[in-house]
Amino acid sequence: MSKELQKNYSIGEEIGHGRFGVVFRCHSLDSGEVYAVKSVDKSLLADPVDLDGAEREAKIGQIAAAGNPHVVQIHSAYEDEVSIHLVMDLCEGGDLFDRIAAGGGAPMREEEAAELMQALMEAAAELMQALMEAVALCHRRGVAHRDLKPDNIMFDGKGRLLLADFGSAECFGDGRAMRGIVGTPYYVAPEVLAGRDYGEKVDVWSAGVVLYIMLGGIPPFYGDTAAEIFQAVLRGNLRFPTRIFGRVSPSAKDLIRRMLCKDVSRRFSSEQVLRHPWLTSRSGTRCLLDLT
Structure with missing residues (x-):
């Protein structure tokens, strides 16, 4: 030492x-x-x-x-x-993976997931800002995380969400794109796997996977091996099984679709995620859950 x-x-x-x-x-x-x-x-x-x-x-x-x-x-x-x-910082509250595992893989109540996702997307927004904006947020400082996953979403002793582990993070901006296959199989964006240049919206894709798992208890793209998972991610065939997502609101599923959009030009930015009605209209469970 x-x-x-x-x-x-x-x-x-x-x-x-x-x-x-x-x-x-x-x-x-x-x-x-x-x-x-x-x-x-x-x-x-x-x-x-x-x-x-x-x-x-x-x-x-x-x-x-x-x-x-x-x-x-x-x-x-x-x-x-x-x-x-x-x-x-000491994160005494554990990580999001622990919280999901503590529920036995069962989905969270949608209102609870919305609160966690709101905090997550505040962190993601700070990772997703343009380099030229004049405030001290992460993306305004030209940083993309590139490995968003439940293990790296921590909580302090007061329950405040903290994004951790910048070992895969990269700086971008001034016309510079990012390259290199980094991240974790279930959460990595398809453009990363395709070997193309990519931008900060890879973090939005990963956060969308996190939200899908919080609401459904399973990953949206899966396989028995890393290679099979990568193929599923590249196909990007997003489904919402009725037996799992039947009571999840159309608004929540709409947000996930916009975050897990293979077309990067149409994928939401973190600022757009924060303005989505599912995150801005959380005034009660009846407006969050599909009770019909």
């Missing part, structure tokens, strides 16, 4: 681990505030691109988080011979 890190923080117990590293609870020796520290083992990053990504996560994460209440804040970064250490 970095000596510089230990000068400023007391490292506590392990609270999570992933493919490249471990997350520990820690607290500031100056303020006493509690944080999480993500330690990425550089020996596991055999590909220099992966190492660059670990270093870039701190930089891009800080750009995305500046002035953004729905992104995990990275407070400091340290590096030693063994690891890269990122000190960030």
